[in-house]
Amino acid sequence: MTTVGLTNGVANIIMQLSLPPVGHGVSESRVHSGSPRRYPLKRARTTGQYLALSVMGSDEDRAVMREAVAEVHTAVHSRADSPVKYSGNSRELQVWVAMCLFKYYLDQYTLVHGPLDDHTLDELTRAAEPLATGVNVRSSEWPQTWADYQRRWDETLPALSIDPVVHHEFETLSDLTFVGEAWGSIGYALARVGGPAYQFMTRATLPPEFRAMMGWDWTAADERRLQRVLKVLRVLDTVINPFALQLFYRLYIADFRLRRRLGRPVLGGLHVIDTPIRDGGGLRRLARARLRKSV
Template sequence: MPRTAPTTLLGTVSSLGTTSGVANIIQQLALPPVGEGVSESRVVSGSPRRYPVKRARTTGQYLALAVAGNDEDRAAMRAAVAQVHRHVRSGEHSPVAYNANAVDLQLWVAACLFRFFVDQHVLLYGDLSRTELDTLVRAAAPLATGVNVRPEHWPADWAAFEDYWANMLPRMAISDEVRRDFESLADLGFLGEAWGLPGRLLSQAFGPAYHFMTRGNLPPYFRELMGWSWTPRDQRRFERALTALRWADRLGNRVVLRMVYRLYVADFRIRRRLGLKVLGRLRVSDLMVRDGGGRRWPARVRQVDRSR
């Protein structure tokens, strides 16, 4: 059967995307002001270390609104994101200066999110033509405008996007603190911090496989920044996983995933009609989340037990 080229970002969604979220986060946070901003964050309510299900929902909704929402939806999300980002600013002792609402940082994050959609399709189904990529670049503009990037700052076509991406790569660097955060995300260790014993059991059961898929989805340049190895044997194993994921798409998983995106949009609209905060109640701690800010009960018990 001939491949149908996607003309929208929703058309690129595939089973592989369920395994590549952390790989994309690593790309976003490899830009030091972004990585340090997240690592030093005091916004408890938006942290996967405290509320992983909520964080997955709000991130999923942002992506869903960009690819399947309307202008009104995106405007409401844009305002909510800007409010949260006002609390993510560098302090006196921060290793680099940052402001989460800075346009250059948000443009990089949006570019990485665009790669999340494109890369999952390309890895599973092969390269796209320049015309197809140009179409997708234009379709991806809401990923940037949704975080207050002006439309004219988003690349006009794939050639412009490639130039932007290549010019940004020399700025990438990963500190030891941020690398530890990445490891915790890749092996699902953060679930233990959020949920205590149940989270640790989930990490032990699924962490090794997710860590492997994270390494496989990560472009070699970023893999090297992480200090992760990748052998021919790893590549063969990854190819077998891709084959399984193609079969999952053929058996209907791709349809299910696109439906999930539309359900995210519906949930977002229902929340707005009910007068609920679209990102939930904002909670900001005096402590960084990584230093224990907003620590939840199961994790606190685990910490006390370990100190005996």
């Protein structure tokens, strides 16, 4: 884990959702209780807990999370008017998602410290298996060598594309305007302050082939700016050492275990609505107030 990991989350989401069934599954989501467009802090917590448990949790922790994720994903499925067929619990789709999550760690590390050798990549590939088994992928379906991982990654690339509707959602994620859908004027104000820098880092940490699918350019000036940012982040990494960064994961795990002990749903209550989130379903009070003012 590095400080770059604080900036490349949306870039990784774009990679995951560039597989059309995954992208449309999220775009058409009616799971109000788990939407970052309605509960951004809650979604950040639950995603962080999934990653923390995959990396540092116990088998018991992972089993509980696996059941909770499967329950939520049961509510994610295509309908008659969906552009493509999908199921939230499709192991084939979840393998791709897990492969992208693995790259979340690889990309942030190599940007700061440089490339890894094949032996280390083999070890890390095997160690990354809980990222997949946590979403009900069988161990046998996860690549056990870096060469196998790279082969499967390359085989999937031709199937990737970004629909205009999904593209718009990526834009609002990358510039943080999605927070405004949950928090109204407060969220949009935060997006104006932090959105440009976060959007730049999303473009910067997105691999070139995905950047091309988004229609984003990358200039020599952009590259020079990125290298300046990385110099700062490398310094921060020596100050905020890996043990300090791991503290966030330990806090996520502690919160997860406390929720279990108190008998609370680890992902919160499941609330599914009729209208897709992207079409305005389940707007929260602050966002509704802003909408009324604009009408």
